[in-house]
Amino acid sequence: MQTFNGKEYPCCTSLAMGIIGGKWKTVILYYLKANTLRYNELRKKMPTVTERTLSLQLQTLEKDGIIKRKVYTSKPPLKVEYSLTEFGKTLVPVLQAIADWGTYVIEHKVD
Secondary structure, three states: OEEEOOEEEOOHHHHHHHHHOOOOHHHHHHHHOOOOEEHHHHHHHOOOOOHHHHHHHHHHHHHOOOEEEEEEOOOOOOEEEEEEOHHHHOOHHHHHHHHHHHHHHHHOOOO
16 A cells, blocks of 8 residues: 555555646646646636536645745735646656657557
8 A cells, every 4th residue: 555645545656646647737737747727728728617617626736745835915905826836747758758758549449
């Protein structure tokens, strides 16, 4: 058994999927892999995600140490930016491999 953030996983693969799995986490991470983005910029890149889902996924990724949230409160309106942590940046090769495989599937789809 593997333990991460108080959760137990039967193997390393399930741990990895527990952290980045789901419909939106990899999409969020893909957009953050090269850029720091504000909340609204992420929303524009993912128009079909609900605000609640995006907020929850961002909170989970932040709790797991994958992304960091920076709040600027010096003057209204409140500005919040998201970026990958150093730990999160270790996922960039994995995210690129997933994206490359997705491209391969599209180009070689079997009917």
